[in-house]
Structure formats: C-alpha cells, structure tokens
Amino acid sequence: MKDLCLICSGSAKKMNCYSHQCEVCGFYFSNLSSGFGQDVKGLENLRKQNFKKILRIILNLNDKPKILEIGSGDGYFIEECIDLNILIYGSEASLDSLKKLRNKFKNKAKIYKLSLPESIIKKTKSKFDFIIFNDVFEHLDDLDKVINTSKLALKKEGIIIINSPTSDGIIFQVSSFLMKLGFKKFYDRLWQKNMNSPHLSYFNKKNLSLLFSRHNFYEFKSGNLNSLDANNTLRFYNLYNSTFKRIIFSMLCFLFVFFQKILPKDIMFIFFKNK
Numbered sequence: 001m002k003d004l005c006l007i008c009s010g011s012a013k014k015m016n017c018y019s020h021q022c023e024v025c026g027f028y029f030s031n032l033s034s035g036f037g038q039d040v041k042g043l044e045n046l047r048k049q050n051f052k053k054i055l056r057i058i059l060n061l062n063d064k065p066k067i068l069e070i071g072s073g074d075g076y077f078i079e080e081c082i083d084l085n086i087l088i089y090g091s092e093a094s095l096d097s098l099k100k101l102r103n104k105f106k107n108k109a110k111i112y113k114l115s116l117p118e119s120i121i122k123k124t125k126s127k128f129d130f131i132i133f134n135d136v137f138e139h140l141d142d143l144d145k146v147i148n149t150s151k152l153a154l155k156k157e158g159i160i161i162i163n164s165p166t167s168d169g170i171i172f173q174v175s176s177f178l179m180k181l182g183f184k185k186f187y188d189r190l191w192q193k194n195m196n197s198p199h200l201s202y203f204n205k206k207n208l209s210l211l212f213s214r215h216n217f218y219e220f221k222s223g224n225l226n227s228l229d230a231n232n233t234l235r236f237y238n239l240y241n242s243t244f245k246r247i248i249f250s251m252l253c254f255l256f257v258f259f260q261k262i263l264p265k266d267i268m269f270i271f272f273k274n275k
Ligand SMILES: [Zn+2]
Pocket: 005, 006, 007, 008, 009, 010, 022, 023, 024, 025, 026, 027
C-alpha cells in the first residue's frame, strides 16, 4: 500500500520498514513514534558556531529582535542570545529539561512549558519577531497545526526560522545508499530510531518551502551550516562498542570535516516570512 505525502499529496514509496519518500517532492517521512527529550550529545561547539551565524543574520534584519525558541534542549541558543543581549524566550515540552533550563537561566530568560501543536500565544500572551526551531521541526507531528499556531504568535512581518538536517546532504545520501546495500546502522542513526525523540521528517529546501508556501510563507533567506567539526566525534561513540571501530570512525569524521567544504551540506536553515 502506498502512503500519501503530507506536503504535496503525491504517492510515496517505501524506503524500509519505517520510512517513505514522496515520489513527487522528494519529502522523506517515517512512522516512528514521536516523543521528546534529548539524545544527541557532543555537539556543543559546533551548534554554538551555527547559532552565531544565524544570529548575525537576525541582527542584520532587526537590531532589537524578540525571539522565541521552540524546544530549547540544553539551552545553547539561549546562551548565545544572552551573550549578544538579545531578548530571548525559551520553551520545552519535557519537564526535566524545563527544570534544568529554568535553573540555569533564572531571570535571564523566560522558559515556557510548551508542547506543540498546543497554542503558543495562549502560553506566551505576547508576540515575537522570530520563532526559531533548532533541530526540532523534524521531530514534530502535525506540522500544519504547528505552523498555524506559530503564525498566530508572530508579529506582523514576523519570521519563522527552521534549522534542520537536509535529505540533500551528503550524510543522508550516503546513509540511504548504504541502507540499500544492507548496512542499516547509519540510516537508523540519522532517523534517531529507538531513541527518545526520533525524526518524523527529513526535508530538503524545496519541499520545506513548499510546505510553508501552503501557509502563505515564502523563503526569505536560506543557507547551510556545518554538521561536523574536527574535535567533534563524540556522536559516533554511541554507534559502535569496539575501540578500533571508534577510532576508525573518528578518523573518517576528521577527513569528512575537510571534504565538507565541497560536498552537499547536511544542515540547512531557512527564514520564512509571512506574505
Ligand atoms: Zn510530496
């Protein structure tokens, strides 16, 4: 039986037992069950560099932005905003992370308890210039509702920023190729299968823009971010138990950091503005 694409209603082909790809717009989606909580560790430096890049663009557009982050996790984005004196509001669905964040930031940033697609504006009671999803959007269910509830919490001319991995990137392409050959670990790892909060979607720029255009948003600015840095191989430590394999993968990561300059990038960000 074929499943339909939630973005363009095109028919989708089965990739494996849990994932499909739309044959029309190329959108990948999974039937893994949604959840919240964090799984990925060891990315602090890299993520902070990427956040700096996004914040530079935000400050160019608006020198006094009021930003809401959906799903603040460890709070790295909030930290970067506080460093730059930006008015930032965080949010979390998981009670554990919520407590940690409130403890960490005390009165420096307000953190909302928020579990989308519930009404954002009902919780915040105020509107924002920017609503940002950092590695969160691809974990969410009911995306039409998520976009609608975000729209209601945006000021006029407000912008939604999606920062997420892309299926056009070299990591996704190589992992799907390996999966077809029978090596499933990388592909499963990309979807964060068997983790607290697996990926439900894998977008590229084109189909993510198509989804937002259905809600009257247009792509205003976009770019790519780095997915690995040289001293950042920790994420591969959970994949294999043997020290030998870990060393090999660490070395491959190191090489990859250099190749990354010329290969298709794995993380994208898009600024969507309301028409
Ligand atoms: Zn589609």
